[in-house]
Amino acid sequence: xxxxxxxxxxxxxxxxxxxxxxxxxxxxxxxxxxxxxxxxxxxxxxxxxxxxxxxxxxxxxxxxxxxxxxxxxxxxxxxxxxxxxxxxxxxxxxxxxxxxxxxxxxxxxxxxxxxxxxxxxxxxxxxxxxxxxxxxxxxxxxxxxxxxxxxxxxxxxxxxxxxxxxxxxxxxxxxxxxxxxxxxxxxxxxxxxxxxxxxxxxxxxxxxxxxxxxxxxxxxxxxxxxxxxxxxxxxxxxxxxxxxxxxxxxxxxxxxxxxxxxxxxxxxxxxxxxxxxxxxxxxxxxxxxxxxxxxxxxxxxxxxxxxxxxxxxxxxxxxxxxxxxxxxxxxxxxxxxxxxxxxxxxxxxxxxxxxxxxxxxxxxxxxxxxxxxxxxxxxxxxxxxxxxxxxxxxxxxxxxxxxxxxxxxxxxxxxxxxx
Numbered sequence: 001x002x003x004x005x006x007x008x009x010x011x012x013x014x015x016x017x018x019x020x021x022x023x024x025x026x027x028x029x030x031x032x033x034x035x036x037x038x039x040x041x042x043x044x045x046x047x048x049x050x051x052x053x054x055x056x057x058x059x060x061x062x063x064x065x066x067x068x069x070x071x072x073x074x075x076x077x078x079x080x081x082x083x084x085x086x087x088x089x090x091x092x093x094x095x096x097x098x099x100x101x102x103x104x105x106x107x108x109x110x111x112x113x114x115x116x117x118x119x120x121x122x123x124x125x126x127x128x129x130x131x132x133x134x135x136x137x138x139x140x141x142x143x144x145x146x147x148x149x150x151x152x153x154x155x156x157x158x159x160x161x162x163x164x165x166x167x168x169x170x171x172x173x174x175x176x177x178x179x180x181x182x183x184x185x186x187x188x189x190x191x192x193x194x195x196x197x198x199x200x201x202x203x204x205x206x207x208x209x210x211x212x213x214x215x216x217x218x219x220x221x222x223x224x225x226x227x228x229x230x231x232x233x234x235x236x237x238x239x240x241x242x243x244x245x246x247x248x249x250x251x252x253x254x255x256x257x258x259x260x261x262x263x264x265x266x267x268x269x270x271x272x273x274x275x276x277x278x279x280x281x282x283x284x285x286x287x288x289x290x291x292x293x294x295x296x297x298x299x300x301x302x303x304x305x306x307x308x309x310x311x312x313x314x315x316x317x318x319x320x321x322x323x324x325x326x327x328x329x330x331x332x333x334x335x336x337x338x339x340x341x342x343x344x345x346x347x348x349x350x351x352x353x354x355x356x357x358x359x360x361x362x363x364x365x366x367x368x369x370x371x372x373x374x375x376x377x378x379x380x381x382x383x384x385x386x387x388x389x390x391x392x393x394x395x396x397x398x399x400x401x402x403x404x405x406x407x408x409x410x411x412x413x414x415x416x417x418x419x
Contacts, residue, residue: 027389030343032202032343034225035228037227037229040275041228042268044268045264045271048263052069053066056261070261070267073090074088074270077221080204082211083212084239086254088235089234089254090232090269091232092231092262093230094125095222098123099246100246101168101235101237102116102129102168103244103246104243105241105243106133107246108243108244112163113162113165114139115139115141115165116130116133116164116166117160117167119144119145120361121170121176121358123174123199126170141159148313148362149178149362150181150310150313151181151185157188160192160194167185167194169185169196171199172202174201176310176314176358177315177318177376178309178310178314179203179314182214182216183214196216196218197218198214201220201221201222204221204222204226205272205276206280206284206315206316216238217237218237218238218241220233226273227272231262232266233269234269247259286379287317287378287381290382290383290386291316291377294386294389295319298321301390301394302393304323304325305321305324306323308362315376318374319374319376320373320375322369322371323371325371325407326400326401327371328370331397332373335396338396340392343376344374355372356369367406375389
C-alpha cells in the first residue's frame with residue numbers, strides 16, 4: 001500500500017504514554033518555522049553588540065575585530081558546503097537570498113535567454129519571485145511533483161529549452177520534508193550548460209551538502225533554521241557566475257550587496273553553522289528515531305490519516321500529516337491549548353485560508369489538504385513528548401470529527417472515506 005492512509009513500518013519501540021495535563025510545559029514542534037537560538041550562539045554574538053561594535057568597513061584598528069568576525073563566519077560556512085570563502089555573500093535571510101539568486105541571475109543573463117525552470121512546491125520566496133519575473137518579460141516553467149512531493153526529473157529535463165538560463169529547485173521541502181534528488185538535478189543542469197540554484201533553507205545544517213559534487217551554482221540559507229539568529233542568511237555564488245546586485249549603496253560584500261553588515265547576526269550564523277556541523281550526525285540519528293516513532297504512533301492510533309511527503313527521503317525532524325474530516329486551523333488551536341506548538345504548513349503563509357500549494361501539487365484534494373498538520377522536532381525533544389503529542393492529536397481529532405457533518409455522513413455510510 002502507499003502512504004496515503006497507512007504507514008507500514010517496523011515498530012520503532014513503544015514508549016509508555018504519560019499524562020502530562022497536571023504538569024504541562026510547552027512542547028515546541030515547529031522547528032521548520034524557526035528554532036531557538038543556541039546559548040553558545042547568543043554568547044558569541046554578545047561582544048559584537050557591546051564591545052566590538054565597530055563598522056567593519058572603517059579603516060581604523062577598532063573595526064578590525066568586527067571584520068575578522070565576519071570573515072571567520074564566512075570561512076566556517078564555506079567549509080561546511082565545500083565552497084570558497086569569497087563565494088559566500090551574507091544577506092538578511094533566505095528570502096533575500098532567493099530573490100537575489102533569481103532576479104540577479106535573470107538580469108545578468110537576459111542576453112542569453114529568458115526562460116527559468118522551477119517546481120510547483122517551492123517556498124513562496126521563490127514562487128513569488130518567479131511570478132515577478134514573469135511580469136517583467138521572463139517565462140517560467142513550473143515542474144510537477146509526484147504524490148510524495150518528489151520532482152519529476154524526466155519532466156524537468158523535457159522542460160529545458162535553448163533559452164533556459166536557470167533551474168531553481170529546493171533542497172528539501174519546508175512543509176512535507178521531502179528531500180529532492182539534488183545531485184541528479186545538478187547533473188541535468190550541468191549537461192545542458194544551465195545555472196542551478198537551490199533553496200537550502202531547510203537543508204543547511206540538517207544534511208551534508210557539497211556544492212561541487214552536486215553541481216550547485218547558487219545556494220540560499222538562513223541562520224534561524226539552525227539555532228542561529230533571525231535576520232541573517234547567505235547566498236553562495238560560485239566564482240564566475242554573474243548575478244546583478246539589487247541593493248545599491250556601498251561596496252560591502254565585495255561590491256555585490258550594499259549595506260552595513262549585520263555583524264552580530266553574521267557571527268551568530270557562523271557559530272550556529274559550526275555547532276550544526278559538529279552535532280549533525282548525532283542530531284539526525286536522534287531526530288529520525290523520534291520522528292519514526294511519532295509517525296508510527298500517529299498512523300497506528302488515529303484513523304483516516306495520511307503521511308505527507310516521501311516515506312524515507314525526508315528530513316529527519318519532519319512529520320507531516322493530513323487528517324480527513326478535520327480543519328487544520330481548529331486542530332492547531334486545540335493543540336495550543338495543550339501546550340503544543342505546531343503548524344499546518346509554512347509559517348510565511350499561516351494567515352492564509354487557502355490549502356497548502358505543496359499538498360495540492362502532490363495531488364491532494366482541497367478538503368484533505370485543509371486538514372494538514374506539520375510537526376517538526378529538535379534534538380531536545382523526548383519520547384515522552386512524542387507520546388503526549390500523539391495522544392493530544394488523537395484526542396483533538398476525535399473531538400473535531402464529532403462536530404463534523406461530513407464525518408457524521410461518513411459514519412452513516414453516505415460518503416466514502418479514504419481508508
